[in-house]
Amino acid sequence: MADNSSVAKIPGIDPQEMQEWFESFDAVLNEEGPEAATLLLDRLRERALTLGVGPAFTANTPYVNTIPAERQGIFPGDQEIERRIKSLIRWNALAMVVRANRVDHSIGGHISTYASAATLFEVGFNHFFRGRTEEFEGDTVYLQGHASPGVYSRAFLEGRLSAKKLENFRRELRPDGGLSSYPHPWLMPDFWEYPTVSMGLSPLMAIYQARFNRYLEYRGIKPKTNAKVWAFLGDGETDEPESLGAITLASRENLDNLIFVINCNLQRLDGPVRGNGKIVQELEAAFRGAGWNVIKVLWGSDWDPLFEQDTEGLLAKRLGEMVDGESQKLVVESGAYVREHVFGTDPRLLKMVENVPDEALRTLRQGGHDPRKVYAAYKAAFEHSGSPTVILARTIKGYGLGESGEGRNITHQQKKLNEDELREFRSRFGIPINDDQLADTPFYRPPEESREIQYLRARRKELGGYVPTRKVRSKPLVADHDALFREFLTGSEGREVSTTMAFVGMLRQMLRDPEIGKLVVPIVPDEARTFGMESLFRQVGIYSSRGQLYEPVDQHTLLYYKEAKDGQILEEGITEAGSMTSFIAAGTAYATHGINTIPFFIYYSMFGLQRISDFIWAAADMRCRGFMLGGTAGRTTLAGEGLQHQDGNSHILALPIPTMWAYDPAFAYEIAVIVQDGIRRMYKDGENVFYYITVMNEAYAMPPMPSDPGVKDGILKGMYKYRAAADKKSKLRAQLFGSGAILREVIKAQEILAEKYGVAADVWSVTSYKALYYDGINTERWNLLHPTEKPRVPYVTQNLSDAPGVIVAATDYLKALPNLVSKWIPRHMATLGTDGFGRSEGREALRNFFEVDSRFVTLATLYELQQDGKIEASVVEKAIKDLGIDTEKANPLTA
Ligand SMILES: Cc1ncc(C[n+]2csc(CCOP(=O)(O)OP(=O)(O)O)c2C)c(N)n1
Numbered sequence: 001m002a003d004n005s006s007v008a009k010i011p012g013i014d015p016q017e018m019q020e021w022f023e024s025f026d027a028v029l030n031e032e033g034p035e036a037a038t039l040l041l042d043r044l045r046e047r048a049l050t051l052g053v054g055p056a057f058t059a060n061t062p063y064v065n066t067i068p069a070e071r072q073g074i075f076p077g078d079q080e081i082e083r084r085i086k087s088l089i090r091w092n093a094l095a096m097v098v099r100a101n102r103v104d105h106s107i108g109g110h111i112s113t114y115a116s117a118a119t120l121f122e123v124g125f126n127h128f129f130r131g132r133t134e135e136f137e138g139d140t141v142y143l144q145g146h147a148s149p150g151v152y153s154r155a156f157l158e159g160r161l162s163a164k165k166l167e168n169f170r171r172e173l174r175p176d177g178g179l180s181s182y183p184h185p186w187l188m189p190d191f192w193e194y195p196t197v198s199m200g201l202s203p204l205m206a207i208y209q210a211r212f213n214r215y216l217e218y219r220g221i222k223p224k225t226n227a228k229v230w231a232f233l234g235d236g237e238t239d240e241p242e243s244l245g246a247i248t249l250a251s252r253e254n255l256d257n258l259i260f261v262i263n264c265n266l267q268r269l270d271g272p273v274r275g276n277g278k279i280v281q282e283l284e285a286a287f288r289g290a291g292w293n294v295i296k297v298l299w300g301s302d303w304d305p306l307f308e309q310d311t312e313g314l315l316a317k318r319l320g321e322m323v324d325g326e327s328q329k330l331v332v333e334s335g336a337y338v339r340e341h342v343f344g345t346d347p348r349l350l351k352m353v354e355n356v357p358d359e360a361l362r363t364l365r366q367g368g369h370d371p372r373k374v375y376a377a378y379k380a381a382f383e384h385s386g387s388p389t390v391i392l393a394r395t396i397k398g399y400g401l402g403e404s405g406e407g408r409n410i411t412h413q414q415k416k417l418n419e420d421e422l423r424e425f426r427s428r429f430g431i432p433i434n435d436d437q438l439a440d441t442p443f444y445r446p447p448e449e450s451r452e453i454q455y456l457r458a459r460r461k462e463l464g465g466y467v468p469t470r471k472v473r474s475k476p477l478v479a480d481h482d483a484l485f486r487e488f489l490t491g492s493e494g495r496e497v498s499t500t501m502a503f504v505g506m507l508r509q510m511l512r513d514p515e516i517g518k519l520v521v522p523i524v525p526d527e528a529r530t531f532g533m534e535s536l537f538r539q540v541g542i543y544s545s546r547g548q549l550y551e552p553v554d555q556h557t558l559l560y561y562k563e564a565k566d567g568q569i570l571e572e573g574i575t576e577a578g579s580m581t582s583f584i585a586a587g588t589a590y591a592t593h594g595i596n597t598i599p600f601f602i603y604y605s606m607f608g609l610q611r612i613s614d615f616i617w618a619a620a621d622m623r624c625r626g627f628m629l630g631g632t633a634g635r636t637t638l639a640g641e642g643l644q645h646q647d648g649n650s651h652i653l654a655l656p657i658p659t660m661w662a663y664d665p666a667f668a669y670e671i672a673v674i675v676q677d678g679i680r681r682m683y684k685d686g687e688n689v690f691y692y693i694t695v696m697n698e699a700y701a702m703p704p705m706p707s708d709p710g711v712k713d714g715i716l717k718g719m720y721k722y723r724a725a726a727d728k729k730s731k732l733r734a735q736l737f738g739s740g741a742i743l744r745e746v747i748k749a750q751e752i753l754a755e756k757y758g759v760a761a762d763v764w765s766v767t768s769y770k771a772l773y774y775d776g777i778n779t780e781r782w783n784l785l786h787p788t789e790k791p792r793v794p795y796v797t798q799n800l801s802d803a804p805g806v807i808v809a810a811t812d813y814l815k816a817l818p819n820l821v822s823k824w825i826p827r828h829m830a831t832l833g834t835d836g837f838g839r840s841e842g843r844e845a846l847r848n849f850f851e852v853d854s855r856f857v858t859l860a861t862l863y864e865l866q867q868d869g870k871i872e873a874s875v876v877e878k879a880i881k882d883l884g885i886d887t888e889k890a891n892p893l894t895a
């Protein structure tokens, strides 16, 4: 029976009465079981609330293991051999970093993250993470990026990576190749699957990956399995808003295929995560409040006897009181210190440990370093149904590094160990390396026939192969899809449509196609109506794991809001980051699932590259495929919306992403050519590229594609002559570049110049400055490296080689965009663009404000002709008056 004398201290409660309450509760628990006891508590809580007492809800449980020792179950592995394997991995991981930094101390690397995560990883590798096989899709595992030395080190024991590769950790350019610092599928495409090192990305990616896996199942595209998505995060990492930003989506969607493991070593890079608080409790409250199953793994098995004695909850209470800064201090202090500071606050606590020697107190283990506790938590998470699980595992940062880093604030960047420190580490983990070898810090792999290697191999075989392994298993598409795009090549016959509408028309066609129809994944962050996509709601439905539990208000209309379990559209709500991670899941399914899903993510262009670029960078790293469509793009196309919405930036922001093709098309046929060719490149030829296409909401008649056979090629390469000057004999000649929203202003200027000023101008549609720029720098590079060969000529230069006259480029983006290619343009090029903040206004006023309308194109052309000595300044001055241009108008860049 419990001795409740601690409770007796609560003022106003009769100790005897309290004792009876406890006994009654214990009786229910013992006789009826935990479920009945929980219900009883629920009822009492309800009653309290009804009587106005409360609030009774607390999101936290005591600071103890969620799974008590008696419910822990047995550990099925050979604990001793697993410990030896883990120790070897620890050693080699440490050796990699230490050795690399001996050669070049600037190389860096991390020891302490893996040192704290080793047990968390190893229990997963030995017992849970299933490889991808022909029969089973396998688990998806996001591994904490800074722990990569541990993952490499395991792969070394597995015989997958050579000692040479380990030697060249962080030295990828060595002749024999090396290992990338962090998980990068771009750099190690047969190994890493998911980049995790920009912190906060992988938790969000994992949630949407788990959701996408369900989507594929509900749509019948892949079989239902019990595959899991595991995400290993740092506790410091949870400060990134993306980390916790979508946890309610995971519970709302009942993603019991998702398991987060948060390595709570209480430290981040500079110091404690919550020195003055408790990160585990904070995270528990957040996840529990969001509806997750939370499993705390705080204390190792050597604490079990202490908790057994703790019938009054005194120890739990004491441990719950200490802030993390104090807990961290215990790691670096002596056993006597632990006795005094943890147990010394209460004689009853001291009594609990009176027979425990100081040394044992000092080394009391954290739960996250105890394979039995970790196994129990993983098993419970694996078996849990109905909601996602988060495991909060207490560990020590730099575990095993002793004086040289264990639990110290400097530990994150510790990468050098002296001989004494190495010796201590070696002895602590029983690594068979002699003292005289320590200075060299060699890698160690036991012989193939050793029990360690045999065990490790057998475990992985049992679990379906090595993790991580990246393998592309999808088969290329076969059709050419000409028929889908044909109608868009012939123009709209006077009907005014926007490029967005034209694209949606193409999407509708693609959705009907027998080969790609079911593979198309339309993704929208609450903007479908903005882009006129609502007709698709009805055509293919909006994905909802619950179907539609209500009658939509607009059910009587043709285009009602149809949600369905097999709905195809991912209507993400207002989350560009979440949508992007859906895009990533769909755009990498060719590797993850061997399924060629083709994502079309359409969103407000200003909230894409500007807002979520780091996810886009990660997508490129992952060799993601698909189409991103920046809607209502262009600074002056989107009337009314003003400074925050009008996008003149995204094509510049698209520049750094090496695998992204960025297009700014003006006409339906241009989009058709780009999308059709994109599908071919990505899904037939297997190129690891993806597309960014801006589309607008300005409606106009779509012309047919010019009949010149070079046009298609030109569209894809970045420019083609859209309309030649009528009067080729004129002395006054010009080449005008226009793109996207501004192309029509340029065409208008061509007419004004011809009619009013006798200037014969050719008009070029520049569909991609980025493509021209890449072609230019690639050509220059080739020439540089081949000085004796005939120099190659950039595509843009070829186009202008015998194009006469002055050159003017106008864009709805920054002037820097056309300027990217100016050095390959044979003559000076005048540039008009939209630098500065947007304004709430109509299109005409905006184009005047930003000086990109047909009048400014006309003026710029005349000015260039004057500079060229072809016309008098007075002609230009008169033109300014005739065109109604205010020379004292505000400068859009600074206004
Ligand atoms: C977005 C981002 N910001 C900063 C960093 C630099 N950084 C790398 S590790 C680290 C600390 C990690 O702490 P935690 O998440 O607690 O992981 P631990 O190493 O303690 O397991 C920081 C700040 C990063 N990788 N990504």
Ligand SMILES: [Mg+2]
Pocket (backbone or CB within 6 Å): 234, 235, 236, 263, 264, 265, 266, 267, 268, 273, 397
């Ligand atoms: Mg940490």
